Amino acid sequence: MREPDWESMDEQAFEELLESSVTQPPPEQVVAEVTPWRLATKRILTGIALTSITLNFFWLNYLLPAIGMVLMLLGFRALRRENRCLSICFGLAVLRAIHLYATLIFNSTIWFSMVSSSVLYGLTVLNLALTYTQLLCLWGGFRAVQQKAGLPPHAGSAVALLIWYGITGLLGALGYSGLILPLVMLVCYILILRSLWKLSRELDQAGYAIRPAPVRVTDTVLAIAIAAVVVIGCLCGLLLGCKYPMDWQAADPAEHSGVEEIEAQLLDLGFPDYVLQDLTAEDIAACEGALRVVWDVDDRPLNNGRIAATVVQTEKGQSVTRKRVYDVEELRITGVAVELPGNQGRWMIFHHFLWTVDPGFYGTESIQLWPASRTTLGTWHSTGAVTGRVLYEKDGTTYTAPYYYLGEQTFTSSSIFWGEETSSDVFAAFSMPGTGENHRGYLAYPMEAVEESRLIDSWFNYTHQRTALQYPAMTAMDFRMSGAWDGNSPFRTIQDALQFRPSEVD
Amino acid sequence: MEERDIIERLLGRDESGLHDLLRYYGPLMRYIIAPIVTDPHHREDCLSEAAMRVWDRVGQFDPSRGSFNAWLTAVARNTARNYQRAIQSHQSTQDLDENTPSPQPTPEELLLRQERQAAVNRALARLSSEEQTLFYRKYYYLQPTAQIAAELGTTERAVEGRLYRLKKRLRKLLGGEGYAGT
Numbered sequence: 254m255r256e257p258d259w260e261s262m263d264e265q266a267f268e269e270l271l272e273s274s275v276t277q278p279p280p281e282q283v284v285a286e287v288t289p290w291r292l293a294t295k296r297i298l299t300g301i302a303l304t305s306i307t308l309n310f311f312w313l314n315y316l317l318p319a320i321g322m323v324l325m326l327l328g329f330r331a332l333r334r335e336n337r338c339l340s341i342c343f344g345l346a347v348l349r350a351i352h353l354y355a356t357l358i359f360n361s362t363i364w365f366s367m368v369s370s371s372v373l374y375g376l377t378v379l380n381l382a383l384t385y386t387q388l389l390c391l392w393g394g395f396r397a398v399q400q401k402a403g404l405p406p407h408a409g410s411a412v413a414l415l416i417w418y419g420i421t422g423l424l425g426a427l428g429y430s431g432l433i434l435p436l437v438m439l440v441c442y443i444l445i446l447r448s449l450w451k452l453s454r455e456l457d458q459a460g461y462a463i464r465p466a467p468v469r470v471t472d473t474v475l476a477i478a479i480a481a482v483v484v485i486g487c488l489c490g491l492l493l494g495c496k497y498p499m500d501w502q503a504a505d506p507a508e509h510s511g512v513e514e515i516e517a518q519l520l521d522l523g524f525p526d527y528v529l530q531d532l533t534a535e536d537i538a539a540c541e542g543a544l545r546v547v548w549d550v551d552d553r554p555l556n557n558g559r560i561a562a563t564v565v566q567t568e569k570g571q572s573v574t575r576k577r578v579y580d581v582e583e584l585r586i587t588g589v590a591v592e593l594p595g596n597q598g599r600w601m602i603f604h605h606f607l608w609t610v611d612p613g614f615y616g617t618e619s620i621q622l623w624p625a626s627r628t629t630l631g632t633w634h635s636t637g638a639v640t641g642r643v644l645y646e647k648d649g650t651t652y653t654a655p656y657y658y659l660g661e662q663t664f665t666s667s668s669i670f671w672g673e674e675t676s677s678d679v680f681a682a683f684s685m686p687g688t689g690e691n692h693r694g695y696l697a698y699p700m701e702a703v704e705e706s707r708l709i710d711s712w713f714n715y716t717h718q719r720t721a722l723q724y725p726a727m728t729a730m731d732f733r734m735s736g737a738w739d740g741n742s743p744f745r746t747i748q749d750a751l752q753f754r755p756s757e758v759d
Numbered sequence: 760m761e762e763r764d765i766i767e768r769l770l771g772r773d774e775s776g777l778h779d780l781l782r783y784y785g786p787l788m789r790y791i792i793a794p795i796v797t798d799p800h801h802r803e804d805c806l807s808e809a810a811m812r813v814w815d816r817v818g819q820f821d822p823s824r825g826s827f828n829a830w831l832t833a834v835a836r837n838t839a840r841n842y843q844r845a846i847q848s849h850q851s852t853q854d855l856d857e858n859t860p861s862p863q864p865t866p867e868e869l870l871l872r873q874e875r876q877a878a879v880n881r882a883l884a885r886l887s888s889e890e891q892t893l894f895y896r897k898y899y900y901l902q903p904t905a906q907i908a909a910e911l912g913t914t915e916r917a918v919e920g921r922l923y924r925l926k927k928r929l930r931k932l933l934g935g936e937g938y939a940g941t
Contacts, residue, residue, distance in 0.1 A: 259933040267926065271898045273872070274879035278833035279895040281825055286892045287832075287900060289790070289910045331912055402786045461786035465909040472912035 290398075290460025293331040294453040297391070300325025301414070302446050304353075304384075312724065315357060322350045323479055327472045334466040336401070338393035345387040352380055354479065358486035360725040362494025363617055381422050388415045395456060402459035410448035417445055487724065495616045495721045496684035497657035497728075504644070504651040512537040519591070522546040528587050528605040528695065531644055536697050539637075540591045540601050547758050548589040553747045554579035555612055555717050583610040584717075588751025590709055598702035598755060599636070604713040605695040608685075615685035615692070616718030616743075619730035622679040623712035624698055632707040636699045639679050643694035645686060652689070658682040658730070659696075666736025674736070682730040708754050716746045762827050769817040777814055781806075787828065788835040794902045795839035801846065809838040836900060882932035890925055897922060 262270070278284070285291075303321025307314050326346045333343035356376075359365045392411035399406040421438060429435075470478075509516060512534050519529055519537070524546045529537070558579040565572050585607040593599040602625070626633040644653045663677040685692045696713070716729040716739075723743040727735075732744045739746050765783065768776025781788075788809055789802065796805045812834055820830045864872065883891060896902045902910075908918045 259930050262930075264926075267930070268898075270875060271879060271894075271926075271929070272901070274876040275883075275895065275899045276876065277880070278825065278829050279899055280891070281829055282888060283892050283895045284826065284829040284832055287896055292910070292912070327912060331909070403782055458783050458786055461790040465912075467905060467909045468912060468914065471914055471917050 288457065288460060289463045289465050291453075291457065293328045293463075293465065294456070294460070296324040296328030297332075298446070298449055298453055300328060301388075301449070304349075305418075305442065315360075315724070318353060319357060319483065322346075322353050323476050326350050326479075327475065330468065330472075330475075331465040332394070332463065335463050336394055336397040338390040338397055341390045342387050342394055345383050345390065349380065349383050349387070350479075352376070352383070354483050354486075357483055358490050361487040361490030363497070363726050363728045364494060365725065366728060366731050381418070385415065385418055385422075388418060395452070398456060398463060399459045402462040404459050408452060410445055410452045413441075413445045414449065417441055491721045491724070491726065495718075495726060497617060497682065499643070499654040499657060499684055499686075501652045501654045501686065504653045509534055509537065515541050515543075519543055519546060522591075523548070524589060524591070525550070525587060525605075527607070528589055528603060531605065531642075531693060531695055532603070532697070533640070533642060536601075536603075536640055539697075539699060540593065542594045543601075544592040544594060545759075546589065546591050547751075547753055547755075548587060549751055549753075550585065550587045551749055552582035552609070553584045553586060553749065554582045555584055555719070555745050555747060556581060581610055583608055583612050584715065584747055585609050586713060586715070586747070586749040588711065588713065588749065590711075590751060590753070592755065593699075595701070598705070598707070599699070600701075600709065600755075601697060601699050602709075602711050602751065603695055603697045604711070604749075604751070605693070606713075606715060607691065607693040611690070612717060612719070614718070614720055615687060616721055617728040617730070618683055618685065618718065619716045619728065619733055620681040620696060621714040621716070621730075621733050622681070622696055622698070623714065624679070625700055625707075625709050625711045627678070628710040628712060629708055632703055633700045633709075634703055636701045639681075639696055639698045641681060641694060641696040643683050643685070643692070645689040645692040647686075647689035654683070656681045656683045656694075662730070662734060664734035666734055668736045680730050680733075682728060708752065710750060710752045712748060712750045714746055714748050716744050719743050719745055766817060766820065766827065769814060777810060780813060781810055784828075784831055787831065791832050791835040791900060792839040794900060794906060795836065796843050796846075798846070801842065805839050805842045806835075808842060809835045812838050832900075840901075878933055879929075882929050885932055886925070886928070890928070893918075893921060893925060894929075 259267075279287075300321040300323075303317045304325065306317065308317065326343075329339065329343035329346045332339040334340065356365075388411060392408050392415065395408040395411060396406035399408075417438065424434060424438070515537050516529060519540055520526060522543055522545055524543075525548055528548075556579065558577045560575050561578045563574050563576065565574060587603075587605040587607070589603040589605065591601040591603070593601060604620070604622070606620075622639060624633075624635060624639075626635050639659065641659065642653050642655055644651055646652070659681045660679065661677055662680045663675065665673055665675045667673045679696075679698075681694075681696055683694065714733065716733045718729050720743045727743075729744055732739070732742065733746065765776050765779050769780065785806065788806055792802055792805050792809065796802050813831065816834065820827065824830075883894060886894065893907070896907050897904075904915045904918050904922070908915045911918065
């Protein structure tokens with residue numbers, strides 16, 4: 254028999270041949286897949302499942318809703334022209350997608366943590382209302398599809414999901430923190446999803462009456478575009494939204510005029526010059542009549558260092574000891590105490606920091622101050638506000654800026670040692686520019702003794718952000734307030750204290 | 760409504776079974792018929808004919824060979840093809856003269872067709888599940904590109920591209936060793 258020439262057969266003849274060649278029914282899997290409905294419903298139901306659950310590990314609390322929302326969007330897009338309810342579902346899916354993806358992008362900036370809780374609450378309520386309306390419309394949409402196909406309408410599982418969302422929302426609003434009800438809700442949720450899945454199978458016959466709407470952009474392109482927007486948005490957020498806007502101004506060379514005498518007196522008493530030059534005229538003036546100056550300086554590392562092995566010869570042989578050593582210590586912290594005239598012991602305390610080596614990245618930085626009045630309760634009391642500023646040099650010009658935030662914060666932190674604790678501390682929050690050199694700053698506060706023979710114990714907790722790569726973005730101050738351990742985190746905290754007994758120091 | 764119940768009633772020559780067949784499986788049958796019978800006015804006629812064919816041949820349905828849905832789609836598809844062919848031949852008979860050769864294939868043509876079908880089926884088996892579905896949509900269910908595109912959430916242009924690649928692959932598979940009509 255003559256073999257057909259497949260390669261040279263013209264297009265029309267080949268098409269006719271293919272068409273006439275398939276006379277047997279297709280495989281079961283093909284029969285199941287050739288439907289206008291199943292792909293869309295599968296996506297919608299998977300989307301509902303993924304956007305409703307929260308798994309707080311491996312960023313799944315962000316990834317699953319993001320994927321679920323794309324699926325939901327694509328599913329409703331296909332059914333958007335089927336009936337009014339499904340077209341409202343599509344509109345709501347678009348709104349929910351905008352809300353979710355904008356939140357994900359916004360989460361990559363430090364501004365998200367600064368949004369007021371009332372705004373966040375409002376957005377949550379709005380999102381819940383959109384979800385609730387969408388489910389209501391989905392229920393209506395399913396019923397309309399059944400009615401169109403001439404089948405008795407029923408979509409009880411969609412109603413069950415509506416009720417489930419209602420109860421979950423109510424529990425959230427009431428601040429329920431028990432374990433039993435959420436477990437019951439989780440079981441109910443799984444049962445409802447299973448029932449919804451069964452419903453979609455039951456609707457398969459009705460689904461053949463559906464005509465999916467044509468699209469101008471393919472599902473794949475749309476999904477890739479959304480993913481690209483979110484990823485690029487998050488990267489931009491991480492890079493551009495990782496710093497506080499600081500009000501940097503060139504320092505006035507004559508800013509210390511009028512306090513030269515006090516300056517000279519402080520220098521005579523041993524006040525470190527590099528710290529004195531950074532103080533504002535007001536802080537220098539506050540030291541008028543200084544009696545003595547006590548200070549202490551430490552260089553501290555913020556890098557990971559390296560492990561150095563030392564071989565020690567002992568009676569039993571050689572032993573190797575391993576120790577972490579730091580070749581570079583980037584942060585110089587200087588504590589200065591100035592005794593002031595008065596009946597009781599009056600002191601002005603300064604905590605100064607200076608980056609002697611560029612750490613490579615500046616994001617948000619924070620200083621948590623534990624003044625002597627906090628660490629040695631009842632022996633000191635504050636007699637004024639905490640002041641200070643930050644500085645750096647570029648091209649021979651000194652730039653100064655006030656702290657982005659300087660004030661008291663009340664916060665609840667949890668630690669593996671002390672559990673949950675609510676505290677109030679003075680915090681300074683700021684960002685340094687990526688350029689320039691000698692990035693530095695200081696905090697100062699006055700205090701007075703309540704009784705004699707006291708220990709001055711003033712702590713300076715500096716938290717530095719080491720990388721922009723963190724999600725969701727957090728400020729150094731938020732990190733410090735969370736009480737989290739900084740092991741592998743993007744933050745590193747250095748603690749330094751100015752500690753001495755005034756009676757024991759000349 | 761249970762599928763088995765409808766089948767049993769059809770087998771028992773219970774006319775309510777035919778009513779429920781159209782009620783529950785009507786959307787599926789219409790879905791299969793619509794792309795083949797191009798004139799919407801003829802579709803309901805074709806559906807009735809397909810339903811009657813199911814009524815007549817339900818005894819041939821063997822659950823061990825496939826689902827009822829698969830059998831039903833095959834009946835609907837074949838009825839629609841015959842229906843459309845009949846319409847077309849009815850329209851073209853008016854132009855035929857005595858010298859027009861018979862449209863019936865010769866025994867040699869029949870044999871050649873069978874061999875080609877076997878070759879195409881062997882090549883089809885080597886396609887991925889996704890490619891097979893696309894193939895059946897286009898060449899078995901005769902769905903237009905626009906319908907395939909909408910149901911797959913893609914553009915007509917993208918479907919055309921995929922069909923082009925599919926045909927190219929099939930040509931290659933058919934032309935390769937062991938696939939040409941041996």
